[in-house]
Amino acid sequence: xxxxVKVKTTAQQEEExxxxxxxxxxxxxxxxxxxxxxxxxxxxxxxxxxLTQQLLSSNPDFATLWNYRREILLHLETVxxxxxxxxxxxxxxxxxxxxxxxxxxxxxxxxxxxxxxARLPRPDWARELSLCDRCLSLDDRNFHCWDYRRMVVxxxxxxxxxxxxxxxxxxxxxxxxxxxxxxxxTLLPLLHPQAPDxxxxxxxxxxxxxxxxxxxxxxxxxxxxxxxxxxxxxxxDPNDQSAWFYYRWxxxxxxRDEMISCVYVSREEERVAVAFSRPVxxxxxxxxxxxxxxxxxxxxxxxxxxxxxxxxxxxxxPPGTISDVANEHNLTVHWTEKHSHRDCALxxxxxxxxxxxxxxxxxxxxxxxxxxxxxxxxxxxxSVRQLQELEPLNKWCLLTIILLMRALDxxxxxxxxxxxxxxxxxxxxxxxxxxxxxxxxxMIENTIxxxxxxxxxxxxxSDRKLTTLCxxxxxxxxxxxxxxxxxxxxxxxxxxxxxxxxxxxxxLFFLLFFINLNSEISTLADLQPLASCPKLKRxxxxxxxxxxxxxxxxxxxxxxxxxxxxxx
Amino acid sequence: MSAQLKDxxxxxxxxxxxxxxxxxxxxxxxxxxxxDYVSKSVSSxxxxxxxxxxxxxxxxxxxxxxxxxxxxxxxxxxxxxxxxGQIYCCTGFxxxxxxxxxxxxxxxxxxxxxxxxPSGGLNGRPEKLPDVCYSWWVLASLKIxxxxxxxxxxxxRRFILACQDEETGGxxxxxxxxxxxxxxxxxxxxxxxxxxxQIKAVNPVLCMPEDVLQRIGLQPDLLS
Numbered sequence: 200x201x202x203x204v205k206v207k208t209t210a211q212q213e214e215e216x217x218x219x220x221x222x223x224x225x226x227x228x229x230x231x232x233x234x235x236x237x238x239x240x241x242x243x244x245x246x247x248x249x250l251t252q253q254l255l256s257s258n259p260d261f262a263t264l265w266n267y268r269r270e271i272l273l274h275l276e277t278v279x280x281x282x283x284x285x286x287x288x289x290x291x292x293x294x295x296x297x298x299x300x301x302x303x304x305x306x307x308x309x310x311x312x313x314x315x316x317a318r319l320p321r322p323d324w325a326r327e328l329s330l331c332d333r334c335l336s337l338d339d340r341n342f343h344c345w346d347y348r349r350m351v352v353x354x355x356x357x358x359x360x361x362x363x364x365x366x367x368x369x370x371x372x373x374x375x376x377x378x379x380x381x382x383x384x385t386l387l388p389l390l391h392p393q394a395p396d397x398x399x400x401x402x403x404x405x406x407x408x409x410x411x412x413x414x415x416x417x418x419x420x421x422x423x424x425x426x427x428x429x430x431x432x433x434x435x436d437p438n439d440q441s442a443w444f445y446y447r448w449x450x451x452x453x454x455r456d457e458m459i460s461c462v463y464v465s466r467e468e469e470r471v472a473v474a475f476s477r478p479v480x481x482x483x484x485x486x487x488x489x490x491x492x493x494x495x496x497x498x499x500x501x502x503x504x505x506x507x508x509x510x511x512x513x514x515x516x517p518p519g520t521i522s523d524v525a526n527e528h529n530l531t532v533h534w535t536e537k538h539s540h541r542d543c544a545l546x547x548x549x550x551x552x553x554x555x556x557x558x559x560x561x562x563x564x565x566x567x568x569x570x571x572x573x574x575x576x577x578x579x580x581x582s583v584r585q586l587q588e589l590e591p592l593n594k595w596c597l598l599t600i601i602l603l604m605r606a607l608d609x610x611x612x613x614x615x616x617x618x619x620x621x622x623x624x625x626x627x628x629x630x631x632x633x634x635x636x637x638x639x640x641x642m643i644e645n646t647i648x649x650x651x652x653x654x655x656x657x658x659x660x661s662d663r664k665l666t667t668l669c670x671x672x673x674x675x676x677x678x679x680x681x682x683x684x685x686x687x688x689x690x691x692x693x694x695x696x697x698x699x700x701x702x703x704x705x706x707l708f709f710l711l712f713f714i715n716l717n718s719e720i721s722t723l724a725d726l727q728p729l730a731s732c733p734k735l736k737r738x739x740x741x742x743x744x745x746x747x748x749x750x751x752x753x754x755x756x757x758x759x760x761x762x763x764x765x766x767x
Numbered sequence: 768m769s770a771q772l773k774d775x776x777x778x779x780x781x782x783x784x785x786x787x788x789x790x791x792x793x794x795x796x797x798x799x800x801x802x803d804y805v806s807k808s809v810s811s812x813x814x815x816x817x818x819x820x821x822x823x824x825x826x827x828x829x830x831x832x833x834x835x836x837x838x839x840x841x842x843x844x845x846x847x848x849x850x851x852g853q854i855y856c857c858t859g860f861x862x863x864x865x866x867x868x869x870x871x872x873x874x875x876x877x878x879x880x881x882x883x884x885p886s887g888g889l890n891g892r893p894e895k896l897p898d899v900c901y902s903w904w905v906l907a908s909l910k911i912x913x914x915x916x917x918x919x920x921x922x923x924r925r926f927i928l929a930c931q932d933e934e935t936g937g938x939x940x941x942x943x944x945x946x947x948x949x950x951x952x953x954x955x956x957x958x959x960x961x962x963x964x965q966i967k968a969v970n971p972v973l974c975m976p977e978d979v980l981q982r983i984g985l986q987p988d989l990l991s
Contacts, residue, residue: 201898203945205932340894342848349846377893381848384837438772440881440893448837478868506988508868629919633880636917640873691991 230254238267243274252294259298259305269314281320288319296330303334309343313350324355339369340378349382359390370432377441384448391421393453423575425449430579433595437586443595450576450602452566459541461555461675462532463698466524466545469516471497472698473532473541474555474675478508485535486512490520491528502695510672511696524548553676555655563673564644565606576607594627605641613645617663635666635686647673656699661685671696689725721745723754730758737764773896774884775941781929785958787965789936790951797948819863828866831857839874851882851891855904858911859972862987867912872990876914879905887922888941898940899930899950902957907971910960913990920961927954927961 208216230250237247251268254261272291276284292315298308316322331348334341352362363386369379417425426449432442454477461474471488473481481499488495497514501507521528527547533540543554568576580603587596601619604612620638624631642663647670650658656678665685671693674680678699721744729738738759740746746767748754755765833845834857840849841857854875861867882889882905888897889905902923909915929942930950937946938954956974959966968977972987980986 200945200947200949201940203939205939205943205945340892342842342850346842346844346847349844375894378848381836381838382846385846444838444878444893506868507865629883629885629922630880630917633877633914633917636914637873637877693991 227254227257234264234267238270243271247271255307256298256301259302259308262307265307265311269311272315272318276318285320288315291315292319299334303338303341304343306343309347313347316351317354322354324351324357327351328355328357335369339373340375342378345378345382359386362386363390370428375441376432376439377444380441380445384445387417387421387425391418393418419569419572422449423572426575426579430582434582434586437590437593437596440595443599446599447602450599450606455563457534457537458539458556459532459534460672461553462530462541462543463551463553463675464521464528464530464543464545465551465699466521467550469518469521470513470698471516471530471532472511472513472675474672474696475510475512475534478506478510479512479534480507481509481512482507484537485533487533487535488514489531489533490516495520502698503692505692509696511675511698513698521545524550555676564609564648568607573607576603579603580607592626594623597623597626601641609641609645610648613642616641632666635664639663639665639667640669643668643670657681667691668694675699690727690729692727694729721748723758726755726758729762736762737766738762739766741766772884773890773894774886775888775897777886777926777929777942781942782931782933783925783928785928785963785965786931786933786936789931789933790938790955791936793936793946794948794951824864828861828864828869831860832866832869835870838878839871840878849878849892851879851889851901851904851908854879855908858908859987862911862972862989865988867988867990870912870990872912872914876909876912876917879909879912880914880917883918883923886926887919887924888926889918889923896941897926899927899938899957900940900953902927903953903960903974906957906960907974910971911989915960924958924961924963927957930954 230253234247234250234254237244237250248268248271251264251271255264255268258264272287275287279287292312295308295312295315298305299312302308316324316327328348328351331344331351334344335348338344351357363383366379366383366386370376370383373379426446429442429446429449432439433446436442456476458476459473460476461472463472463474464470465472473486481501486499488497495516497516499512499514501509502511502513503509525547528545530543530545531540532543541554543552545552580600583596583599583603587593587600590596597619601616601623604616604619609616617638620634624634627634642660642665646658646660655676658674658677658679659681661681662684665682665687668682668687668691671691674697676699677697680697680700723745725745738755740755745751745755751767752765755762755767759765830845831841834841834843834847834853836842836847836849838849841853842848842850843853847853858867858870858875861870881893882891882901884890884897886897888899889901890897891901891904906915906918906923909917926942927938930938930940930944931954932939932946935946937948937951939946940950955966956969959969960971969975970977970980970987971989973980973985
């Protein structure tokens with residue numbers, strides 16, 4: 200039960216109440232038992248209707264009784280003519296209305312109404328819609344009513360535009376609008392779909408229903424109008440969280456095209472690593488490896504110890520296949536299910552090779568910006584900044600400013616982003632762990648973006664208060680990693696995706712795999728993922744609690760046999 | 768006029784320590800009284816686990832994913848608004864079917880951690896009052912997707928403890944209300960997820976003690 204306040208009473212009042220409850224209970228139990236007996240005996244008479252009505256009026260959550268009532272009604276359908284059935288069901292709707300007045304949140308009542316409406320010989324959908332209007336005017340967060348409305352709209356073919364206008368009216372006049380904004384998010388892509396721009400999208404339904412796939416197919420013209428609508432909402436009431444949630448969705452981007460994003464081959468290890476744009480189960484997606492025109496029988500292994508779905512998969516080639524450095528080889532990996540493939544040529548004299556997606560990384564983490572959209576977002580950023588000055592303690596402003604900066608220029612706004620995150624953690628300290636992780640994610644994205652212009656095999660991100668690691672599937676090719684002076688407490692299992700991690704002695708960038716001085720790496724388990732990095736030779740753990748444990752050196756040597764250079 | 772934040776105030780004299788013995792007595796006594804009626808049962812996914820091969824898992828996954836919304840959450844049906852109870856069912860389901868990678872864990876985790884109100888309690892969706900049962904629906908969901916650290920554990924614990932009834936034992940939906948077994952279960956389970964050492968570890972997917980699941984060799988996927 201919800202919302203029942205505990206009220207203290209005297210012993211006498213308790214006794215009186217108990218007697219009263221006892222009496223009511225007896226009546227109730229008698230009626231209930233009578234119903235069950237009738238049902239068992241296959242009786243579908245008027246008395247059954249009356250009894251169930253009596254009981255359901257005071258307890259509409261008694262699902263079994265609604266079931267029985269439906270059995271009675273179905274029976275009546277077989278022995279009455281259509282006009283009589285129409286009257287019976289209209290009476291049912293009337294009964295339901297009285298139930299809903301008492302308890303507008305009963306799953307049983309709403310479900311039964313839906314059932315009746317669908318069976319009514321001559322349904323009056325306009326009346327049903329108006330019932331929803333009335334119900335929502337009393338409580339526009341009643342999800343039972345919203346779901347019922349969606350059914351009515353579907354059954355009676357109400358135009359999407361009309362429903363969109365309905366949400367406009369609600370949003371314009373009421374606060375606590377989350378249900379309306381949510382409904383809008385489902386209507387917009389239907390009314391204003393984005394034109395499909397690649398052959399793989401034309402006519403095919405989205406592969407999986409995710410917020411990105413379903414909901415970003417809104418054409419830009421409408422998207423820009425929507426920004427304006429939402430902005431009006433949160434400027435009118437900066438504490439109306441629904442508008443800010445909705446706005447975050449608008450700022451997000453569509454899902455990446457599904458493809459093989461990288462193929463890496465190592466001659467020495469005779470190993471192929473493949474990275475996908477999303478986690479897949481290589482065993483079931485028709486993954487084919489062709490070497491010099493010949494299909495190869497290989498066993499694909501996920502780099503994640505437990506999950507069947509991973510963005511990175513590896514396989515070994517038969518010994519001797521590519522080991523001779525004098526030979527050139529051509530590899531193709533086919534993702535047959537998605538009609539996607541990637542080629543990789545291993546040239547003579549080269550010990551390794553790779554081929555990765557050349558689409559600009561800027562689209563990896565944010566959506567492409569047209570001139571118009573850029574201009575709109577820039578003015579939005581300015582407006583939200585102004586709002587933030589008026590409402591310095593409003594966390595939604597701060598977060599939204601960060602999101603706008605990410606959308607416009609992630610690298611250019613890096614410093615400001617960090618500063619805003621710090622303020623955000625002060626203003627909304629309950630969620631400071633969330634903000635730390637989100638900031639870490641953005642800093643990692645920036646580092647990956649910078650790698651495009653520098654060196655794709657070095658990932659260096661130190662002193663950024665990193666609390667989490669992500670996008671590790673983007674680091675398949677990385678040989679050197681520097682994570683010093685951060686706040687990582689453990690390494691995620693996904694660390695095994697860094698298949699190339701190694702030491703190259705003698706280069707400017709020593710492999711320095713630092714774990715921060717302020718960190719909490721204290722148990723062997725925290726380092727478990729490193730055991731899956733086959734090339735890791737040097738590990739610097741100085742400053743971590745684990746170095747203080749007895750027998751640390753021997754235990755670490757056992758966990759990481761390939762590491763020859765261990766600094767404690 | 769701005770939207771007022773719905774929340775509760777925890778009084779200074781609210782219970783602040785775990786009254787385990789009182790709760791044990793409450794549960795033991797429940798059901799022995801004549802006028803208690805059987806509460807709505809919470810469906811168990813153990814049944815699904817045992818009969819996985821009798822359902823079309825791919826179709827079921829497809830249906831669940833079609834209920835995913837713009838905010839990363841799930842509603843009752845395709846098109847329904849996100850709700851913590853539904854989110855719990857869907858994340859648990861996706862864990863049991865090995866499909867957790869289909870979630871947007873960062874987005875959903877954010878929506879879930881925004882359920883925490885200044886009182887420390889969790890609500891089930893935006894602009895609703897906190898309720899101790901959401902200490903389970905929301906918390907377990909966060910645990911399944913590996914983001915339980917995104918809520919303030921100390922504040923939530925304080926809220927859950929304040930929902931205890933010092934006289935009768937048991938937990939209510941919010942401080943001062945009537946207790947019932949439903950909220951008692953989820954109050955205790957929530958405290959377990961928060962790491963209370965006086966309570967056995969509870970599995971977030973199946974809401975059962977971990978030692979029981981270990982005994983039968985069941986370890987559903989969790990994101991890290």
